[in-house]
Amino acid sequence: xxxxxxxxxxxxxxRGQQVTLSCSPISGHRSVSWYQQTPGQxxxxxxxxxxxxxxxxxxxxxxxxxRQFSNSRSEMNVSTLELGDSALYLCASSYTSExxxxxxxxxxxxLTVL
Amino acid sequence: xxxxxxxxxxLSIQEGENATMNCSYKTSINNLQWYRQNSGRGLVHxxxxxxxxxxxxxxxLRVTLDTSKKSSSLLITASRAADTAxxxxxxxxxxxxxxxxxxxxxxxxx
Numbered sequence: 001x002x003x004x005x006x007x008x009x010x011x012x013x014x015r016g017q018q019v020t021l022s023c024s025p026i027s028g029h030r031s032v033s034w035y036q037q038t039p040g041q042x043x044x045x046x047x048x049x050x051x052x053x054x055x056x057x058x059x060x061x062x063x064x065x066x067r068q069f070s071n072s073r074s075e076m077n078v079s080t081l082e083l084g085d086s087a088l089y090l091c092a093s094s095y096t097s098e099x100x101x102x103x104x105x106x107x108x109x110x111l112t113v114l
Numbered sequence: 115x116x117x118x119x120x121x122x123x124x125l126s127i128q129e130g131e132n133a134t135m136n137c138s139y140k141t142s143i144n145n146l147q148w149y150r151q152n153s154g155r156g157l158v159h160x161x162x163x164x165x166x167x168x169x170x171x172x173x174x175l176r177v178t179l180d181t182s183k184k185s186s187s188l189l190i191t192a193s194r195a196a197d198t199a200x201x202x203x204x205x206x207x208x209x210x211x212x213x214x215x216x217x218x219x220x221x222x223x224x
Contacts (some may be wrong), residue, residue: 004156033212035214042214042215042216042217043202043204043214043217044214045211045212045213045214048211056211058211088154090156090157092157092212101145101162102147102159102162103147103149103157103159103212104159105149105156105157105158105159106156107155107156108154108155108156110154
């Protein structure tokens, strides 16, 4: 099976712009989670989707949003970008429908905000 | 905020030696997982230990869990240069929220 794919891999934006990141989970996986990784804050949970429904959300402002499509692909959107949004954004998929088990991570999208 | 705290933050050992990393967490868990991350890349799942398990092995990896102390340890035996990476513990908060520690940067010197 193909692994989790994320596009684009690298992105440079300026403050105030918005950005959309995409994640394609492993075939058959219905749970998709998003994480932000920065040197200062480490890995932080953004949100998790299962069957097009957001089941859990981390402590991020409303500028961060996401959605999941019927084919389990997911997108996350960040509006009104700030310098502090520069980070590696990781997507992970999982097969389980209940408590999260093993997560399969994509390579990440590195976002730089200038 | 991060639930897990790894100790040490950085570890440098010689190839062939064993590496031990510790993780502490604050709230009750369903399971605890360990992941590896090579520089700037995605994470790779190493092992999952459930709250009713005390020890688990996978190849050169040995994980222990002490729920009374809210701590876990990851032992990598006979280390190799390819083990150089950052290692993270992660615990489940609620059912669908995975919370990561700050990680341990492991360097294996040839």
